[in-house]
Amino acid sequence: METKYSxxxxxxxxxxxxxxxxxTSMATFWTYGYTCSLHEEWTFLLLSRWTKVKCLYVFARYVPFFLFTSHLYMNFTRDENLNKCLMLDNVCSSLSLLSVLCSESFFVLRTYALWNNNRIVLAALLTAFLSVGVTSAGLFFGSSGTVPFQTSPIPGITGCFRPSGGIGFFVPFILLSALELGLISLTLVRALQTWRTANTHLFAVLLKHNIFYYACGLFCSVVNILASLLLHHAYNAMFQDFQFIILAILATHMHLYLWHMDRHLHGADSAECGAVTGSGS
Structure with a gap:
């Protein structure tokens, strides 16, 4: 029997x-993780001082909620209007960019704190960070209109997709990988310089968190680069937001852990932790 569709x-x-x-799985995982840490989350929100770092935490933590809402609406709504698909995708892309910038900002600040608030290091970090952010946004939104969306003619199959990626869909992940390699290099150099003199529990935690975060980020970036170049249909972009959500979860949970640890520390370690968590004076 000949099939109706190719x-x-x-x-x-x-x-x-x-x-x-x-x-759907990512939204379930994010909701489950949020529910499990609800007590610690609200303890932090209610008891910590409002600082720039706390505002950064709120953005990084709750932007995924709007990202999931927009994507699930786009995936499960039957809509033949491809211009609406482009609009929804631009909204999702803006939220994704905001999410990853907030997540990376935590580790820019951590690296700055590890280097004892060195202004030269801060200037280099901000220059690289802003360059990656602006270039990635320009590449992605500049090429988004050149690759049209498609929908499936098969009844019951909802959502829309781009049949292939482009330079704007994998180059931002290369730039993100370069930024993370730069941050991990600065972290390791600082660790080698101060390991004997700053061999504290806090220093070990910061180093372990940073290395784990960068390892996850680099792995996900490689997966997204390969997916954008080698896969087609909806496969080429399905792991992009997975990376952003994982980075947001890691960044916020690590920050939350540091804040709770800061409440139980005193002396010099607490002051250093305060510089990272935004709870210091």
């Missing part, structure tokens, strides 16, 4: 379904 159409429909499953 193999490419069926493959595209399967990619849309798998993409929807992945976003």
């Amino acid at each position: 193999a490419d159409t069926i493959a595209a429909a399967m990619s849309l379904q798998i993409s929807s499953y992945i976003y």
